[in-house]
Amino acid sequence: MLKDLVLKNRSYRGYDPSVRLTREDLVDLVELARFTGSSVNVQPLKYYIAWKQEEVAQIQALTMWAGALKEMKLPHPGKEPAAFIIICQDMNLNSNSTKFLRDIGVAAQTMLLGAVEKGLGGCMIGSFYKPKLMDLLKLPEGVEPNLIVALGKPAEKIVLTDVGEDGSTRYYRNAEDTHYVPKRSLEDLVLEAKQ
Structure with a gap:
C-alpha cells in the first residue's frame, strides 16, 4: 500500500480547476506533518495554508515551475493548483536555516502522501520570490518561507x-504533453560491500 502511494505521488504540474480544496483538507495534511520527526525535536516548522482562489492566484504568480522545461509555461493556463501549503521555519525557535532542511523534506513528503491517499496530488516548489511572498503573506516576525507545496486534483x-544510455535524468514532455x-x-542505487 505504501509503495502504491509513493508511485502515485508524482510532481504534478497540472490540476483540474473544477476541484477545489477546503481549509479542512489542508489542516488534515498539516496534522500529518505535525507527527513527523524533527531534528533534536525542536519543531520549528510552521505551515501557511491558502485555499481561497484569489490568494492562491497571488501565490501562484510568485512561483517558478519546472526549471528543466524553461521553454514551457507550467502549469498551463487554467491548470493551476487549487491550494498551497507553505512550509516556513520559525527562526525565533532556531535560526539555523540548514539544520532543519531534513524536517522540511520529511514534512512535505508526508503531506504529499496524505494528499495522494485523498485522491489528490501536488508538487514541491523551491523556486519562488521569497521577499515578495513574505510581504504577501504578512508572516509573523522571524517566520520565513522555505518550501511551497502546491495541491490539487491532478x-x-x-x-x-x-x-537512457546517455545517463540523463532530465524530465521531458512529448507532443501529447505526457510528462x-x-x-x-x-x-x-544500492551500495554494498564487495564479496
Missing part, C-alpha cells in the same frame, strides 16, 4: 521511465 499524465520522468535503476 489533470496530467506522468510516466516513470528508465534512465516523462527518468529514474535510475535499483542496481545503480
Whole structure:
C-alpha cells in the first residue's frame, strides 16, 4: 500500500480547476506533518495554508515551475493548483536555516502522501520570490518561507521511465504533453560491500 502511494505521488504540474480544496483538507495534511520527526525535536516548522482562489492566484504568480522545461509555461493556463501549503521555519525557535532542511523534506513528503491517499496530488516548489511572498503573506516576525507545496486534483499524465544510455535524468514532455520522468535503476542505487 505504501509503495502504491509513493508511485502515485508524482510532481504534478497540472490540476483540474473544477476541484477545489477546503481549509479542512489542508489542516488534515498539516496534522500529518505535525507527527513527523524533527531534528533534536525542536519543531520549528510552521505551515501557511491558502485555499481561497484569489490568494492562491497571488501565490501562484510568485512561483517558478519546472526549471528543466524553461521553454514551457507550467502549469498551463487554467491548470493551476487549487491550494498551497507553505512550509516556513520559525527562526525565533532556531535560526539555523540548514539544520532543519531534513524536517522540511520529511514534512512535505508526508503531506504529499496524505494528499495522494485523498485522491489528490501536488508538487514541491523551491523556486519562488521569497521577499515578495513574505510581504504577501504578512508572516509573523522571524517566520520565513522555505518550501511551497502546491495541491490539487491532478489533470496530467506522468510516466516513470528508465534512465537512457546517455545517463540523463532530465524530465521531458512529448507532443501529447505526457510528462516523462527518468529514474535510475535499483542496481545503480544500492551500495554494498564487495564479496
